[in-house]
Amino acid sequence: MHRAILFSIIALVPAGFAADASAPSRVNNPSAAERFAKPSDALTAREDLYWKRTPLEVPENIVLEASGIAPIAGKRLLVTTRRGEIWWVDGAYAAGDTVKPKFTLFASGLHEPLGILPAPSPRKGYYVAQRQELTRLEDTDGDGRADVFETVAKLPISGSYHEYNFGPVLAPNGNFRLSLNVAFGGATQAPAPWRGWMVEITPDGQLMPIAAGLRSPCGILVTSQGAWFYSENQGEWVGSGRITHVEPGDFGGHPAGLAWSRTPGSTVKLRPDDIADFGEPMHEVAKKVPGVKPPAVWLPHTVLGISNAGMIEDLTGGKFGPFAGQLFVADQGQSKIARVALEQVRGVWQGMAIAFREGFECGIIRLAHGEDGVLFAGETARGWGAVGSKQQGLERLTWTGKTPFEIKAMRAQPDGFTLTFTTPVDRATAENPASYSVGGFTYLYHKAYGSAPVNRLACPVRKVVVAPDGLSVRLALACLREGYVHEVKAPGLRAAGGAEPLLHPVAFYTLNRLPAGDRIVPLDPKEAELCVSPIVEAALGHTAKHPLRAPGDWINDEGDKQILLGTQPGLKFDQTLLTVKAGARVRLIFKNTDDMLHNFVLCAPGRGQAVGEAAMALGTEGAAKHYVPDSPDVLFHTALTLPETSDTIFFTAPSKPGDYDYVCTFPGHAQLMKGILRVE
Ligand SMILES: [Cu+2]
Known part of the structure; x- marks a missing residue:
């Protein structure tokens, strides 16, 4: 969510500049x-x-x-x-x-x-x-x-x-x-x-x-x-x-x-x-x-x-597809x-x-x-x-003249959407409501840089009608909300006569206005109760991997070792090597002094980049999970932490000595924002 301004730092830095820590x-x-x-x-x-x-090849002097x-x-x-x-x-x-x-x-x-x-x-x-x-x-x-x-x-x-x-x-x-x-x-x-x-x-x-x-x-x-x-x-x-x-x-x-x-x-x-x-x-x-x-x-x-x-x-009249x-x-x-x-x-x-x-x-x-x-x-x-x-x-x-199986367009309906396709759909998969998963979310309008997707709410499928020619599907849904982005995932759909899945199975429709017109399902009088919008993503509570309290067998909250880990501009932790004794009781205070959101995720040895990739794959669902994927490679983590705030976790260091990766799993950060917790 915090990609820098598109046109940033051009005049100040030479070509090839990356996330240099010296940048303010x-x-x-x-x-x-x-x-x-x-x-x-x-x-x-x-x-x-x-x-x-x-x-297109460009001469070297240009x-x-x-x-x-x-x-x-x-x-x-x-x-x-x-x-x-x-x-x-x-x-x-x-x-x-x-x-x-x-x-x-x-x-x-x-x-x-x-x-x-x-x-x-x-x-x-x-x-x-x-x-x-x-x-x-x-x-x-x-x-x-x-x-x-x-x-x-x-x-x-x-x-x-x-x-x-x-x-x-x-x-x-x-x-x-x-x-x-x-x-x-x-x-x-x-x-x-x-x-x-x-x-x-x-x-x-x-x-x-x-x-x-x-x-x-x-x-x-x-x-x-x-x-x-x-x-x-x-x-x-x-x-x-x-x-x-x-x-x-x-x-x-x-x-x-x-x-x-x-x-x-x-x-x-x-x-x-x-x-x-x-x-x-x-x-x-x-x-x-x-x-x-x-x-x-x-x-x-x-x-x-x-x-x-x-x-x-596209004004090519079909020459581009x-x-x-x-x-x-x-x-x-x-x-x-x-x-x-x-x-x-x-x-x-x-x-x-x-x-x-x-x-x-x-x-x-x-x-x-x-x-x-x-x-x-x-x-x-x-x-x-x-x-x-x-x-x-x-x-x-x-x-190339070949047409992939794609969602060609989506049109709003008073009770859902019509999806049109580039080629006919397979009726069996298209008629199955389980082939579709739909949810709504939006973004906050505020002074801060970017927003996580907020107010996420599922839109249960109420009815599916496949057109006789197989080129469109009408979906009736619950919990549609004006102003919201509606994410439609249909990885289970197949093209008619084969096993071809959609080339791109996820579409996003921004529903500013619900149209008038005919419904294919009656209004559900209970819908208003059913579809209460969730509160803005709540703070991440105490879990086994996000331990906000010292375990009961600790003598005090300090444990054996306290670590104060900070952040620096340019996608960096302020320390890249932390050392603890095997089995030590660790109190880790993660203090985010950067102006972007970051977290701390302790991973199994050598698994930091895989965990970062899994976080990226969470897509728009990532924000609600604080970009922490469900993975055995994740040992402990903090919440996604706002600028100038901190999150403190209490954990027992692994009993097996080794170099354990830690990364920030905000999408795209893990490659640069990483370090090693050395267990001795
Ligand atoms: Cu980060």
Whole structure:
């Protein structure tokens, strides 16, 4: 839950920087550890049968931190880099596993451009968002190099490395939209006007603020239906990654930008004082505070990414596969792509999010569909770390023409959901209610960095109806809750006529509104009693492995040995070697002085990383278990401990001498946050 801000520490640190202990805690970078969440080889091998991934070779003298991709007619690409260059790329569509495109410099010296757009006719050239301005570039003499650099609109910056400028995206009215990242930390995160806003700029440079409350809005998109969305990263005030629908006057949740809401031209009525450290689900706050806009779709943290980035709508008309009209959402930290199917219910956008493709070489920040439905992914890991072997790059994803058995979409119903499939389902497994497990949860809206999933509640299956053609299943459920994410797991489903399971068996539907319409089960009058929402995850009580009391045979609470174990920024315990005598009575005080959540889990010798992986596999259920998996390899553990709090446990050291691993099992931490308890 505490993946650092997507665009953190870039300007401060060299390439390849990982979780260096010397980094101040304010710019802590947990992604550097979360990148070790290596995808399953079995899954990526299956995914590759349907969507083939091809890295494009880049000459060694080019650092292609691809930050913007414009497909140009004639199978060419224009690619911006974070180092301020723009390259022509020819040959990116060539057949074969080894593709070596030709790179020709178009422009250089720009200030971290993060997007590029061909000028709409009759204007000429290309629009590029630099940190400090929207710029029009043109090659007027036809030599392949830009020779006009025209400032369209200035965008004030204070100099914080975190003031990214995402876009431009062409609006249906011919204007451009940009989303302006907030600065990092400090007394204000919006030191310059319109930081934390989505703004619209006319071709002659007039700026119109559209919406506030953005934090790190790396993805910005207008759909073919004219609806605007931005993608957001987990962080302070942002419980998990998400996609939010934007209308003029909206407030997306991060209060920094409200500093400018009184400025002439502001469309936003909320003021900084209107936003408190609520600590409630965001959809509940939205009922009380008009203007607060809950997301259309939550992207559960560590499951569908840790730093959601560029988005595109599939407008390939089927050339990229069976998901025409849906969105693809890149993730930087986990180097993967999620898929989102939106619908509008009672005027509110909502929908399903599901895994699509992982196993890329580096973190993806930009996606673009080229000719023939080919998808290009622009990649960079500098400053944050990402899954994969490369620090930057450009990859291609091509549909092989084969269709996997997938949940194509989910639609809300007054009493449940309709799941549609890419190919017909096997009736026997589809009609069995035990094939489905559904539960709801949400995230807290508060000042702290990220949120665990809270208010988890199971949704018992009441009825299943399989369509005659086998292409959809209607599920009636109990305990649906508006505002909540509904997680549907269906690993037992099979495709018709075979044993093929779903390629991705878990989908997440953010149910902002229940639709009107026909029910397939009557309302259960007892449902209100049945579905009492649980209290926010309770503190972890005393158990055999979480011993909060000294055993009765101890003479006093001190035992034989006291250990005070702390934490340090950069995913570290403050000690990596603890020594105790075999069978000693140990009182261990775990004091978390870092600004993120951590725990202490003592494991069997050599089993620390396996326990860390098992914790990761808990998915959204992990938070309720304090990320401690049920495993014989776990000997003793503390609770997941909030910043500036502690948890004390009392245990008897193993009688067998050896080096016992201890790790923090918060997803992604174990690889770095580890030590040895030496039993002598
Ligand atoms: Cu940790």
